[in-house]
Amino acid sequence: MSRPEYLAPPEIFYNAEEARKYTQNSRIIDIQVQMCERAIELLLLPEDSPCYLLDIGCGSGLSGSVLEDQGHYWVGLDISTAMLDVAQEREVEGDLMLADMGQGCPFKAGSFDGAVSISALQWLCNADKSSHKPVQRLYKFFSSLYACLSRSARAVFQFYPDNSEQMELVTSQAMKAGFYGGVVVDFPHSTKAKKFFLVLMTGGNVPLPKALGTGEDSQGVSYTAKREKLKNQRGKPLKSVRTWILEKKERRKRQGKEVRHNSKYTGRKRSGKF
Amino acid sequence: MKLLTHNMLTSKCIKGVSVGYPLKINASDVKETEIDFNPEFVSKMIPKLDWPVLYEAADSLGKVGDLPKNIIENFENDEDFLKKVHHIMLEVEIVNGNLICPETGRKFPINNGIPNMLLNEDEI
Numbered sequence: 373m374s375r376p377e378y379l380a381p382p383e384i385f386y387n388a389e390e391a392r393k394y395t396q397n398s399r400i401i402d403i404q405v406q407m408c409e410r411a412i413e414l415l416l417l418p419e420d421s422p423c424y425l426l427d428i429g430c431g432s433g434l435s436g437s438v439l440e441d442q443g444h445y446w447v448g449l450d451i452s453t454a455m456l457d458v459a460q461e462r463e464v465e466g467d468l469m470l471a472d473m474g475q476g477c478p479f480k481a482g483s484f485d486g487a488v489s490i491s492a493l494q495w496l497c498n499a500d501k502s503s504h505k506p507v508q509r510l511y512k513f514f515s516s517l518y519a520c521l522s523r524s525a526r527a528v529f530q531f532y533p534d535n536s537e538q539m540e541l542v543t544s545q546a547m548k549a550g551f552y553g554g555v556v557v558d559f560p561h562s563t564k565a566k567k568f569f570l571v572l573m574t575g576g577n578v579p580l581p582k583a584l585g586t587g588e589d590s591q592g593v594s595y596t597a598k599r600e601k602l603k604n605q606r607g608k609p610l611k612s613v614r615t616w617i618l619e620k621k622e623r624r625k626r627q628g629k630e631v632r633h634n635s636k637y638t639g640r641k642r643s644g645k646f
Numbered sequence: 647m648k649l650l651t652h653n654m655l656t657s658k659c660i661k662g663v664s665v666g667y668p669l670k671i672n673a674s675d676v677k678e679t680e681i682d683f684n685p686e687f688v689s690k691m692i693p694k695l696d697w698p699v700l701y702e703a704a705d706s707l708g709k710v711g712d713l714p715k716n717i718i719e720n721f722e723n724d725e726d727f728l729k730k731v732h733h734i735m736l737e738v739e740i741v742n743g744n745l746i747c748p749e750t751g752r753k754f755p756i757n758n759g760i761p762n763m764l765l766n767e768d769e770i
């Protein structure tokens with residue numbers, strides 16, 4: 373069967389009939405619920421504390437129902453009115469909104485304690501309109517998502533990359549937007565159970581969580597780790613901009629050159645006003 | 647749409663809009679629902695709220711009641727206060743109306759409780 377993303381744009385593919393079929397299929401329900409449970413596990417939320425979460429591509433609320441079952445509060449966004457209508461009918465607890473993730477997440481800074489997205493991200497890799505540029509839409513999405521997460525929050529996406537280029541495309545745009553992380557592949561040796569989770573972290577580069585069913589204790593493909601290894605090979609130190617500037621100034625001072633004094637502004641990004 | 651969501655929502659995705667916050671509310675249909683009270687969640691959210699925006703939103707819907715104009719001290723231990731906040735941020739819902747971008751005047755319609763935040767090609 374051809375992948376739905378290649379048949380029609382999401383707001384057309386998920387029409388009233390498809391939305392109903394999708395939400396009534398018990399096999400689909402089970403899978404979506406299971407994947408969302410795994411995504412929440414990967415979010416590493418503070419234990420036993422109700423959180424405020426964003427569900428991206430929330431559809432009819434199958435993933436959201438897992439969030440509320442675990443005591444969390446959520447806001448869901450989706451591009452399909454038909455899917456949202458079904459969510460409304462099902463009386464989900466989350467607050468719903470019609471939005472295109474490729475246009476950005478419309479929230480103020482630091483709004484959410486975390487974000488999940490189940491089976492939606494692959495849609496963003498397509499150009500459904502002549503004006504669509506997947507790279508730009510992915511970047512806009514990830515950078516606005518980064519901004520609306522609270523510090524140290526994570527975002528976890530279960531998705532269906534069509535090929536390794538797509539996985540690379542998605543991951544590289546997320547890293548460009550400031551996230552750390554990579555893809556965790558659960559049950560990599562099983563065609564049926566194999567699942568891809570893009571785990572994005574805001575609070576620094578910590579090791580990726582372990583994948584399930586690998587048969588060994590291997591980990592997912594850490595894109596960040598790969599990139600940083602490459603950088604090291606090129607001989608560039610991985611220092612903060614500030615450290616790098618301070619060291620350079622030190623060197624110049626030793627050479628007897630004139631340097632500006634250090635202040636708390638040294639090595640900071642300039643605001644747009646300059 | 648709950649006032650908690652309104653407190654987080656912006657129109658900054660529109661090209662040229664810098665803050666896009668807070669969105670003005672023009673409601674034609676408002677309802678009140680009942681949601682389980684969870685003091686822990688309410689306490690956790692209070693520091694994240696833009697209080698004046700919440701107050702103003704509740705006031706514009708005629709639902710402000712005796713919600714204090716400012717966050718009170720030691721709110722974690724004041725169940726009465728937390729219940730008021732709970733009611734305003736989770737139980738008051740806008741069913742139909744418009745949200746209005748403070749910078750451009752662009753309207754985002756709310757239908758059946760769902761705001762439509764989709765942008766046109768020329769707005770992105």
Ligand SMILES: C[S@@+](CC[C@H](N)C(=O)[O-])C[C@H]1O[C@@H](n2cnc3c(N)ncnc32)[C@H](O)[C@@H]1O
Nearest residue numbers: 382429431434435450451452472473490492495
């Ligand atoms: C397979 S469904 C998953 C729904 C839900 N997360 C679940 O687990 O049941 C994928 C959803 O992604 C939504 N979607 C696709 N592209 C989107 C976009 N650009 N912005 C927002 N939602 C999108 C679709 O409308 C659809 O509801």
